[in-house]
Amino acid sequence: MKDELFLRGQKVPMTKEAVRSLALERLELPDAIHLIDVGAGTGSVALEAALRFPNLRVTAIERNPAALELIDENRQRLGCGRVEIIAGVAPLYVADKADAIFIGGSGGHLAELIDWSLMMLNPKGRLVLTFILLNNLNDALSHLQTCAISELDCVQLQLSTLTPLGSGHYFKPNNPTYLISCHKEASNV
Secondary structure, three states, X not given: OOHHHOOOOOOOOOOOHHHHHHHHHHOOOOOOOEEEEEOOOOOHXXXXXXXXXXXXXXXXXXXXXXXXXXXXXXXXXXXXXOOEEEEOOOXXXXXXXXXXXXXXXXXXXXXXHHHHHXXXXXXXXEEEEEEXXXXXXXXXXXXXXXXXXXXXXXXXXXXXXXXXXXXXXXXXXXXXXXXXXXXXXOOOO
8 A cells, every 4th residue: 555545643653665565465464363563653554454354353552642543544544444443552451362463663662562472472473573773673683582483584674765856856765674574483372
């Protein structure tokens, strides 16, 4: 989905189209039943997942009141009423385990969120995390090395967008984004 389809707000983060596309691919959602989106921001990951996979149950967790309003507005505009929005700071109680969890914001509780995510995932469930800060990437990789996971993968995405400038065009660079994906080990129940 194009980024322009989502309402945006000041200081409300959004996972951009190219990153979102790869994150959704890495979440392996075609056979999933439940996705949890932590730090949902504008809701772009949760809502696109719900639109792509009509049988998928989606839970979006967000703590920022402005972002919660945007998620709800985007949910209504896109007709995704079945996406559950939980206002709060993860880790928090969610009734059902998930087949996939996306972490787009950690709020400074990265190790706790990773541990909670692995507890909330079904065996062989997928965990995908994105960061723009290098120290968060390093912290996540260090912590994941101590966890019962498999198929750990990490990529850096550096995108530039064609942008008008005077009578010509140039490629305006976006911040690099780091994407980690892994599976919860089947034996870690």
